Amino acid sequence: MNRPYLSAxxxxxxxxxxxxxxxxxxxxxxMTTGQIAAAMGVSQGALFRQFxxxxxxxxxx
Numbered sequence: 001m002n003r004p005y006l007s008a009x010x011x012x013x014x015x016x017x018x019x020x021x022x023x024x025x026x027x028x029x030x031m032t033t034g035q036i037a038a039a040m041g042v043s044q045g046a047l048f049r050q051f052x053x054x055x056x057x058x059x060x061x
Contacts, residue, residue: 012050
């Protein structure tokens with residue numbers, strides 16, 4: 001089943017919220033984009049459509 005469509009801004013906001021939630025239970029220094037994507041229920045490719053790299057995700061957080 002596909003996830004519902006979200007605008008790019010909403011998807012980025014969802015990513016930031018997910019990273020903040022994960023950081024409460026996972027060491028941010030070793031958190032992977034794979035873990036972030038899995039927590040969101042998306043592929044890493046989908047994650048990288050919103051952010052060019054992991055540093056961009058952390059900058060947004």
